[in-house]
Amino acid sequence: MLLFRGNDWLKSLSSEEKQKVTDQWMAWFRRLTEEGKAVAGNPLEREVKIVSGKNRLVSDGPFAESKEAIGGYFLLDVASFDDAVAVAQECPGLPYGVKVEVRPVAAECPVASELKREAQFAHA
Amino acid sequence: MNTQNQNGYMLLYRSGEWYNKLPHAELQQLIKQNEAWFERLTAQGKARPGRALERKGAIVSGVNGRIVTDGPFAESKEAIGGYLVLDVETIEEAIAIAQSSPGLAYGGSIEVRPLAEECPLDARARELAREEQLATV
Numbered sequence: 001m002l003l004f005r006g007n008d009w010l011k012s013l014s015s016e017e018k019q020k021v022t023d024q025w026m027a028w029f030r031r032l033t034e035e036g037k038a039v040a041g042n043p044l045e046r047e048v049k050i051v052s053g054k055n056r057l058v059s060d061g062p063f064a065e066s067k068e069a070i071g072g073y074f075l076l077d078v079a080s081f082d083d084a085v086a087v088a089q090e091c092p093g094l095p096y097g098v099k100v101e102v103r104p105v106a107a108e109c110p111v112a113s114e115l116k117r118e119a120q121f122a123h124a
Numbered sequence: 125m126n127t128q129n130q131n132g133y134m135l136l137y138r139s140g141e142w143y144n145k146l147p148h149a150e151l152q153q154l155i156k157q158n159e160a161w162f163e164r165l166t167a168q169g170k171a172r173p174g175r176a177l178e179r180k181g182a183i184v185s186g187v188n189g190r191i192v193t194d195g196p197f198a199e200s201k202e203a204i205g206g207y208l209v210l211d212v213e214t215i216e217e218a219i220a221i222a223q224s225s226p227g228l229a230y231g232g233s234i235e236v237r238p239l240a241e242e243c244p245l246d247a248r249a250r251e252l253a254r255e256e257q258l259a260t261v
Binding site (some may be wrong): 001003005015018042043044045047048049050051052053054056058061068070072073081085088089090091094095097098099100101102103104105106108112 | 129131134136155175176177178180181182183184185186187188189190192195197202204206207215219222223225228229232233234235236237238239240252253256
């Protein structure tokens, strides 16, 4: 999974530059989809709500416009982690300060894997 | 605030590895609760298959993506541990679903985000074009 971080970089771009990056980004996603490398992807709206704690409190997200905010994601279907990093390196937003977080998708919930590890340990 | 959204919502799970500290029985109970929770949402047509993310990965940045660094995903409380896409139409319902997540009591937080119809770059470019048009009238 690729997570695109940073959504404050747009402000410094001219209208033409914005259009150019948008076109590049769309063409990039289209190509990856055609090559079967991207299976899903979506931009996210700026609106952020955070739910947390035992009391399940709801608050407004602090990162509507920050360098760490997630602006969108691609779900990739590639053979290796290196392939995913190589795709991330093609991101048209990189020259403007966008960071791409590359994360392997887990086969199962990590809580379930932890349980299996414990069970193995108990039997050993 | 526009609470209607036809594109659905994304839940991003943010937490450290809190589950490493849970006793076995509690862990097992939580897994059952989680499964039941997700099965109910799926049966109601409200959730698409979600995925957990491994606690490892990399950050690519810089012009042409020259800088590749390992991210600190295991320890950080802000690290994203998984995601879920919800097919519901209001942020209130998406928040209510996030609030019913069984793991929330153990720490961490869930970020609720509306999925965008189009790239925000597109929307901004259109806005600017409209402003320019108005300026010439």
